[in-house]
Amino acid sequence: MIHDGECGMDRALAVVEGTEETKRLVREAGELAAGVGAELLLLHVTTEGEFSDRADSLASIPNYDTEYNVDQARDGARQFADDIGREVFEGLDVEYEPVGALGDKERTILERAAERDCDHLFISGQKRSPTGKALFGDLTQSVILEFDGAVTVTTV
Amino acid sequence: MIDSVVLATDGSASVARATAVALDLARRFGAEVHALYVVEESDVAAAPEDVRDRLREALEADGETALEDVREASGQAITTAVREGRPASEIGTHAREHDADLVAVGTRGRHGEHRFVLGSVAEAVVRNCPVPVLTVRQLDAGSA
Numbered sequence: 001m002i003h004d005g006e007c008g009m010d011r012a013l014a015v016v017e018g019t020e021e022t023k024r025l026v027r028e029a030g031e032l033a034a035g036v037g038a039e040l041l042l043l044h045v046t047t048e049g050e051f052s053d054r055a056d057s058l059a060s061i062p063n064y065d066t067e068y069n070v071d072q073a074r075d076g077a078r079q080f081a082d083d084i085g086r087e088v089f090e091g092l093d094v095e096y097e098p099v100g101a102l103g104d105k106e107r108t109i110l111e112r113a114a115e116r117d118c119d120h121l122f123i124s125g126q127k128r129s130p131t132g133k134a135l136f137g138d139l140t141q142s143v144i145l146e147f148d149g150a151v152t153v154t155t156v
Numbered sequence: 157m158i159d160s161v162v163l164a165t166d167g168s169a170s171v172a173r174a175t176a177v178a179l180d181l182a183r184r185f186g187a188e189v190h191a192l193y194v195v196e197e198s199d200v201a202a203a204p205e206d207v208r209d210r211l212r213e214a215l216e217a218d219g220e221t222a223l224e225d226v227r228e229a230s231g232q233a234i235t236t237a238v239r240e241g242r243p244a245s246e247i248g249t250h251a252r253e254h255d256a257d258l259v260a261v262g263t264r265g266r267h268g269e270h271r272f273v274l275g276s277v278a279e280a281v282v283r284n285c286p287v288p289v290l291t292v293r294q295l296d297a298g299s300a
Contacts, residue, residue, distance in 0.1 A: 007176075007177070007180045008177050008178075008180035008181035008184060009177075009181065028288050031157060032158070032181070035157065035158070035184065035185055036181065036184045036185075120177075125282050125283065125289075140282070141274050141279070144263055144274060144278075144282075144291050144293060145263065145273075145274060145293055146293075147293065148293070148295070149292065150173075150174070150177045150290055150291070150292045151290070151291050151292070151293075152258070152288050152289065152290045152291075153282045153288065153289050153290075153291065154288045155282065155283065155284070155285060155286070155288075155289070
């Protein structure tokens with residue numbers, strides 16, 4: 001994704017996770033994107049592990065008949081991204097497109113960004129270990145080093 | 157809303173791309189731009205005592221050049237500063253002093269970290285900066 005005279009942002013993609021930090025990230029992405037008239041994608045990726053855990057849990061519920069398959073997983077992920085967007089942007093004039101996906105996070109983020117011609121990613125930099133210690137996300141580092149465009153990282 | 161952007165330059169190629177993006181965003185938001193070059197105190201301290209002053213001057217001159225590049229690229233009034241210390245820490249201080257909404261850094265330092273590893277300054281800034289950090293990776297030679 002290389003163009004002459006790099007510009008700040010035409011189409012942004014924010015990586016939505018299930019953490020509190022995510023809301024701050026999404027708000028930042030929304031403010032910036034709206035400020036420059038860029039399109040904004042909110043992407044939530046459900047991993048294979050999360051998918052199979054959830055499928056197992058649902059399968060263990062007695063009389064639970066509804067199938068939980070990959071389409072539902074993707075749809076659930078999209079719904080989650082949409083829920084976050086609606087909550088964060090309530091009352092604000094920010095347009096966004098929720099996107100759901102199932103797969104390896106790093107690969108999926110980069111693939112979706114490439115498919116949709118995104119030039120700016122937003123990702124949270126901090127994860128916390130079970131003891132509360134802040135860790136620098138390997139996913140974040142990988143994305144910074146692999147993505148051709150700009151990556152804005154929010155922390156703390 | 158971005159009112160203030162701190163752009164930390166070390167004169168490297170990866171900073172050039174971060175600079176272009178950050179300046180474009182600053183322009184679009186009408187934000188102030190504060191460019192910063194940090195002379196690494198460890199570089200100076202590692203030199204023999206009798207050449208330290210000359211080394212410091214040489215590094216500061218490198219810094220002025222890098223800052224001038226940013227000024228030219230921006231085509232508008234920006235502030236520039238040369239600080240000496242630990243880069244990530246100085247960048248953080250500068251961001252606080254200028255009430256930055258965004259800090260832009262390159263991903264690879266002057267010491268030529270391998271492209272599979274984030275430069276130590278970039279990592280430290282991204283890890284510790286209380287405001288969002290914008291990075292753009294350096295493109296590999298021949299892929300531009």
